[in-house]
Amino acid sequence: MADRKCLALIAHDQKKDDLAAFAKAHEATLSGWKIVATGTTGGRVLDACPGLDVTRLKSGPLGGDQQIGALIATGDIDCLIFFVDPLTAMPHDVDVKALMRLAIVYDIPMALNRATAEQLIDFRRS
Numbered sequence: 001m002a003d004r005k006c007l008a009l010i011a012h013d014q015k016k017d018d019l020a021a022f023a024k025a026h027e028a029t030l031s032g033w034k035i036v037a038t039g040t041t042g043g044r045v046l047d048a049c050p051g052l053d054v055t056r057l058k059s060g061p062l063g064g065d066q067q068i069g070a071l072i073a074t075g076d077i078d079c080l081i082f083f084v085d086p087l088t089a090m091p092h093d094v095d096v097k098a099l100m101r102l103a104i105v106y107d108i109p110m111a112l113n114r115a116t117a118e119q120l121i122d123f124r125r126s
């Protein structure tokens, strides 16, 4: 898909502020990545950091998680940061599980909260 490494960014609604703040705090690092994101998340990241190279896919509940899962299966995603909301029931929970399953199957580094994402970003920089 790209010469640069590809990072997938996703956040559930209650975590989108956190992900936008995370992107802003790490804007310089993220500028070295090609980024793909689910639709609404990608819009929020671009609002916070208009200079980043973000491709927006479909919104999660409309197939965006599955699109990212398919990109993992084809070897086009190198890292996944997904700020999950564990306190809200999701109609597309099966899609979320399928995405996480593929990230595990293909051994993709995957951060599911901000603390882990901070470690992952630092680790991949060094």
Ligand SMILES: O=C(CO)COP(=O)(O)O
Residues within 6 Å of the ligand: 010, 011, 012, 013, 037, 038, 039, 040, 041, 042, 058, 059, 060, 061, 064, 065, 092, 096
């Ligand atoms: O629902 C999501 C992930 O499961 C995120 O999708 P959006 O970024 O489109 O809100």
